[in-house]
Amino acid sequence: MKRIGLYIHIPFCLQKCAYCDFYSIPGRDEALQKRYINALTLHMKTLSATMGDRVFDTVYIGGGTPGLLSVEMLTTLMNGIKDNFKLTEDAEITLETNPAVADEAKFRVMRGLGINRLSMGMQSSEQAVLKTLGRLHTFHQFAETFGEARRAGFDNLSADVMYALPRQTLKGLLETLRLLIALSPEHISMYGLKVEENTPFGRMGERLTLPDEDTQCEMYERAYELLEESGYHRYEISNFARSGYESRHNLRYWRREEYLGLGPASHSFVDGVRYSYPRSIEDYITALEQGRLPEVDSHVTLTPAEAKDEEIMLGLRLSDGIVINDDLIEKCKNYLRYGFMERKGNRIAFTTKGFLVSNTILADLLE
Numbered sequence: 021m022k023r024i025g026l027y028i029h030i031p032f033c034l035q036k037c038a039y040c041d042f043y044s045i046p047g048r049d050e051a052l053q054k055r056y057i058n059a060l061t062l063h064m065k066t067l068s069a070t071m072g073d074r075v076f077d078t079v080y081i082g083g084g085t086p087g088l089l090s091v092e093m094l095t096t097l098m099n100g101i102k103d104n105f106k107l108t109e110d111a112e113i114t115l116e117t118n119p120a121v122a123d124e125a126k127f128r129v130m131r132g133l134g135i136n137r138l139s140m141g142m143q144s145s146e147q148a149v150l151k152t153l154g155r156l157h158t159f160h161q162f163a164e165t166f167g168e169a170r171r172a173g174f175d176n177l178s179a180d181v182m183y184a185l186p187r188q189t190l191k192g193l194l195e196t197l198r199l200l201i202a203l204s205p206e207h208i209s210m211y212g213l214k215v216e217e218n219t220p221f222g223r224m225g226e227r228l229t230l231p232d233e234d235t236q237c238e239m240y241e242r243a244y245e246l247l248e249e250s251g252y253h254r255y256e257i258s259n260f261a262r263s264g265y266e267s268r269h270n271l272r273y274w275r276r277e278e279y280l281g282l283g284p285a286s287h288s289f290v291d292g293v294r295y296s297y298p299r300s301i302e303d304y305i306t307a308l309e310q311g312r313l314p315e316v317d318s319h320v321t322l323t324p325a326e327a328k329d330e331e332i333m334l335g336l337r338l339s340d341g342i343v344i345n346d347d348l349i350e351k352c353k354n355y356l357r358y359g360f361m362e363r364k365g366n367r368i369a370f371t372t373k374g375f376l377v378s379n380t381i382l383a384d385l386l387e
């Protein structure tokens with residue numbers, strides 16, 4: 021019996037944020053949403069027979085903003101998952117949402133459907149920053165929504181925070197984290213802003229003013245210290261959790277375990293093959309409505325050398341790092357000597373200083 025994770029992409033948001041390049045369609049087109057959920061159900065039916073004796077121990081409904089789906093659509097989706105795939109008793113079932121789209125009543129329905137983990141976008145507590153990002157909620161609304169999720173019975177809550185943002189200061193970031201920690205989430209993701217070409221931020225070019233590089237590094241280091249002090253241990257470069265609340269689904273990606281992705285822009289890794297679906301909801305729905313499988317836009321079987329490189333690239337994102345061998349120890353000796361990496365038994369991992377320049381070090385190691 022093989023274990024696998026399921027990722028379902030829900031490509032809808034009320035409004036696009038100025039920094040975000042995740043594939044999603046803004047607005048409230050309920051007819052399109054309904055067609056999409058039906059298409060997903062058709063896809064699950066077709067794939068269920070190909071999964072052999074695999075059991076799913078993690079499910080991640082991500083986006084976009086899956087929390088904006090109606091109660092009826094969420095019910096159809098969850099029934100589709102349970103009818104077509106074998107889930108383990110203790111499967112971790114996560115749904116991504118944000119404060120602008122869900123309330124206590126909807127959270128209760130989600131909980132009843134078996135969803136047992138929520139990941140909520142907070143980004144910042146500062147109103148000026150939230151406004152620049154194009155977010156549709158205040159910090160106050162985030163805190164209210166968070167409380168509603170708790171009252172609805174969620175005992176595994178995660179929040180996303182961003183740093184290196186326009187108009188953000190070190191003081192502002194630490195205040196954001198303090199306010200979040202006071203709400204006592206089990207898990208916190210903290211992402212450095214990546215300026216994506218195809219977004220309003222990307223199109224601003226030089227006009228986008230960001231904290232300088234030294235400040236960005238200081239932000240990461242100080243945030244890391246505050247989170248560790250507060251009981252959130254870093255288990256991946258951007259992810260912090262109370263013990264036992266690490267995201268089991270996301271760990272799959274970094275450990276190179278199997279996952280099946282459904283929906284446009286989703287990625288899969290099954291039987292050693294990586295493939296993804298193109299960023300087009302229309303093509304995806306039309307194919308399934310016409311009784312065809314959606315076309316994939318890339319389909320790669322990795323060579324053993326590529327798989328090794330991937331192991332290094334993904335594994336070194338984890339605080340536990342990767343198992344060391346003679347070749348690697350030789351390549352890493354200067355990074356170890358100068359404190360960018362450390363030995364942990366038979367493993368090697370980045371230190372905080374190493375995480376700050378991990379892209380440069382990885383480029384060197386994978387040359």
Ligand SMILES: C[S@@+](CC[C@H](N)C(=O)[O-])C[C@H]1O[C@@H](n2cnc3c(N)ncnc32)[C@H](O)[C@@H]1O
Nearest residue numbers: 039040083084085117118141180211212213214
């Ligand atoms: C796919 S989004 C889903 C969350 C939900 N839709 C929301 O916005 O609240 C997951 C997270 O990715 C992060 N993110 C998106 N674009 C980013 C970027 N360009 N740079 C850094 N983090 C980004 C944000 O923190 C966001 O909450």
Ligand code: SF4
Nearest residue numbers: 033036037040083084
């Ligand atoms: S950050 Fe979330 S709400 Fe904003 S555009 Fe991206 S997926 Fe949508």
